[in-house]
Amino acid sequence: MKDNKDHATLELPGFGEPAFLLPETRKPVPAPRPRGKKQEQLDLLDVLGPTDRTGLPAWVHDDNTDLTGLPVWR
Numbered sequence: 001m002k003d004n005k006d007h008a009t010l011e012l013p014g015f016g017e018p019a020f021l022l023p024e025t026r027k028p029v030p031a032p033r034p035r036g037k038k039q040e041q042l043d044l045l046d047v048l049g050p051t052d053r054t055g056l057p058a059w060v061h062d063d064n065t066d067l068t069g070l071p072v073w074r
Helices: 006-011
Strands: none
Touching: none
């Protein structure tokens, strides 16, 4: 059931204007943080050599390794 006097809460003691106002307290302004170094993108794929169209390193034949990638002992 709905109360017809919804504003009745404001009529209760303690919900009116305060008898006195507290002095306004200001929050301290935080000091600006120093900026770090600017980030840069590292191109790590150049280290791996050529890549295929998916972006994965492409297989390159090397005379010093066998087909499994292990070194060839001579």
